[in-house]
Amino acid sequence: MKAKGFAKHYYLMMLPGFVWLFIFSIIPMFGIIIAFQDFNPGQGVFNSEFVGLETFKYMFQLNDTPIIFFNTMFIAIMKIIGNLIVPLVFALMLHELRYIGLKRSIQTIVYLPHFLSWVILGGVMLDIFAYQGPVNQLLGVFGVEPILFFGRADLFPFLVVGSDVWKEFGFNTIIYLAALTGINPALYEASGIDGASRMRMLWHITLPGIRTTAVLLAVLGLGNVLNAGFDQIFNLYNPLVYSTGDIIDTWVYRTGLLNLQYELATAVGLLKSVAGFILISVSYYLAYKFTNYRIF
Amino acid sequence: MKVKGKIFALLILLFLLLLAACSDDAGTNEESEGTDGETTEETASDEDADPFGAYEEAITIAIGQEVDPTDTSLEEGETPLNNKYVNHVKENLNIDMEHAFTASPANYDQKVSLAIASNDLPDAMIVGPVELRQMVEADQLADLTQVYEDYASPAIKEIIDSTDGVALENVTFDGKIMAIPNSQASADGIHNMWIRKDWLDELGLEPPTTLEELKEVARAFVEDDPDGNGEDDTIGLAGPDTSNKLYANFLESTNNLYGFDGIFSAHHAYPGYWIEGEDGEPVYGSTLPETKDALATLRDMYAEGLIDREMGVREDSGESVISGKTGMFSGPFWMPYGPITDAVTENPEANWQSYAVPLDENGEYTPHLSTPTSSYVVVRKGYEHPEAPMKILNNLFAHESEFDHMEGGGGPGHYPLRLVYAPADEMEVTTVAMREVLAGTKEPEDFYDMPAYKLIKNDVDTVFDTKLEPYDNMDIEYWDISSTSFTRAYSALVGTAPQVDTEVNGVKSLIYSQTETMEGRWVNLKKLEDETFLKIIMGSEPLDSFDQFVEDWKQQGGDQITEEVAEVVN
Secondary structure, rough: HHHHHHHHHHHHHHHHHHHHHHEEEHHHHHHHHHHHHEEEOOOHHHEEEEEEOHHHHHHHHHHHHHHHHHHHHHHHHHHHHHHHHHHHHHHHHHOOOOOOOHHHHHHHHHHHHHHOHHHHHHHHHHHOOOOOOOHHHHHHOOOOOOOOOHOOOOHHHHHHHHOOOHHHHHHHHHHHHHHHHOHHHHHHHHHHOOOOOOHHHHHHHHHHHHHHHHHHHHHHHHOOOOOHOOOOOOOOOOHHHHHHOOOHHHHHHHHHOOOOOOHHHHHHHHHHHHHHHHHHHHHHHHHHHHHHHOOO | OOOHHHHHHHHHHHEEEEEEHHHHHHHHHHHHHHHHHHHHHHHHHOOOOOOOOOOOOOOEEEEEEOOOOOOOOOOOEEEOOOOHHHHEEEEEEEEEEEEEEEEEEEHHHHHHHHHHHHOEEEEEEEEEEEHHHHHHHHOOOOOOOHHHHHOOOHHHHHHOOOOOOOHHHHHOOOOOOOOOOEOOOHHHHHHEEEEEEEHHOOOOOOOOOHHHHHHHHHHHHOOOOOOOOOOOOOEEEEOOOOOOOOOOOOOOOOOOOOOOOHHHHHOOOOOEEEEEOOOEEEHHHHHHHHHHHHHHHHHHHOOOEOOOOOOOOOOHHHHHHHHOOOEEEEEEEOOOHHHHHHHHHHOOOOOOOEEOOEEEEOOOOOEOOOOOOOOEEEEOOOOOOOHHHHHHHHHHHHHHHHHOOOOOOOOHHHHOOOOOOOOHHHHHHHHHHHHHHHHHOHHHHOOOOOOOOOOOHHHHHHHHHHHHOOOOOHHHEEEEOOOOHHHHHHHHHHHHHHHHOOOOOOEEEOOOOHHHHHHHHHHHHHHHHHHHHHHHHHOOOOHHHHHHHHHHHHHHHHHHHHHHHHHHHH
């Protein structure tokens, strides 16, 4: 009986989340009808002329469509991989540190960037990689000609991924550290007595111990494969790098909000949602299969 | 289980309530808008039309306004809604100002787009030609034909008529006037070259005239350490930043900062403009071989390091002008209102002078010219007092020259719904007048009776506050920079001098507004153009990708648009 009384609080705690979801995710969903209309803001969503798949036809004629989908996937997948491996390696190294004070301070310092917004970090990045910025000055010492980093389409995706991993790895490390503390110390003692080296302990105890966490994070990350990070790219890109750096979200923003092509922006957004839905379903199925993790 | 069920029921109930609340709002809004619309027409025709008359009972107007967050010109206690401009409107017309939204200059267009898309419009705001067309088609605007007829002050009508009907043509849809157009001085559309004359002197160079000489000066500015700090850190010619364009185009034909407008027009290339082709039919300037030649020149200059390496990537090219790293940049006469006043405050020896360069191969100055009108005040359909914005503009024009002398801070941009009304030759006439007063050949009083030139009286009265002897030498050392008249006087006497002293053989675009197909396709064509040209100049694509661009442009709707333009023009 006690347990039921408890449940009430849980539902109450869920309430704000539900309201938020309803207002910001469910209601706007009706807006997808714009993609099938010749949308006229004066007449609104209900009275605009219905044109069927006209907009979608135009969308597939555009050179931009395949490019932005490719860019989004490429950047997002690189980010998922980077954000998996770098924090894992870093957590393992940190875990080996004996001196707790040092470990704690490193942990705190590396996760600070997570709390800065891309508006600020974007400015910092642009300055650091500027034509006469510190990076180019350093390269200059080795006789390298200065590079206009944020004007180079071939470098842009890697700068984006690199800076995102740098910003987030400290925070992701915490999850792995939590998983690491969950490993029974007795296992290390036992293997120590059996004469296992540090590397052997890492291979046979530590890594298997956090395997589930790693796989789970990787699989759940798949759900984000069409979210390459609007605020980051928006603050870093410019027309020179549209060819490799323009992602679905930035493109939809420019097309719909800046250029008033509502139908086209909605159609691309809808396509993204459909693809995202499929990928999320797959990733949850995989999560269930590999780690027995279920949401539904 | 019972409890669970009840709570679920409660949640669902809550959602329903929310939904009901939302739709309720929408319903009542539409109703009230409908009734408002009907009353409008009655009141407008009942009242006697007095362009300057105050309302007996205070009315309220909610406007969308640009507010620059870095602007510190307002005094203590003043706000965008409480300053001498807004109060002047209140006193003279009994109109209370409210903000439907405010946005920084960089975000204003976006905010306007958002207001249009969500149909959540202010009573009145300023928009550009693209948005105007969009709003007319969405049936969001009040018909201002009668308002313009009855309420526009004679002075404003006179100026609008002086554009040979172009201004009204741009706002007339199906015979109805749907917005109040501005009329700006043509000087806003002429982009001269601003050059550090003290650097020229330091290096023993003459001001350039031809393209070749311009290149030599740029090279010297980059390589010969003109600022004498022993470091290789100077920029020859500035390039556009992320908020400016390579060149002004037919939709935004004025006020392009740090572009290459002059270098294009010295090649007789007019990218972004619709000009007459060899067969007399309209062609798009960006697709012509002259543009390719100009791109080749720019590409070489960039490769040689004469143009800012970080063009296209910089947030604000003005920063390096202020900090004294830049030797040349392109911009209209009013650049002292831009980076130059800051630059000379920073370094009083930075002798920025403006030149009509580069000249074409025949030694003629052939810049592109702007449309006389580019911004519009629009009024929301259903607003009770559609004549109020017109009255606000009448009031502005009648009193504009008085504001500088009133108590309180803030520049003219703080006047709500401010549109520029100026005779096309306003700046040139002002420059000549100020010169004559300085030379002593005329007295300030000779210019008092020129109501259309609303600032000229103030200009001739205050010129001696800032210009020091000798009066015919415009170098920066002969100016009092600290005077409040400095910025305006420097814009006239230095910024406008090139087009007064040089014969301008300008080129106009055949149209300055969008055609039907452009609405859907122009954005993508423009993107193709901008990206290709930027990449060609910066060397990340070969020059011959220009030919591919021309082909793509024609295929992706350009040909169809060209036909439409031909229809409009002929």
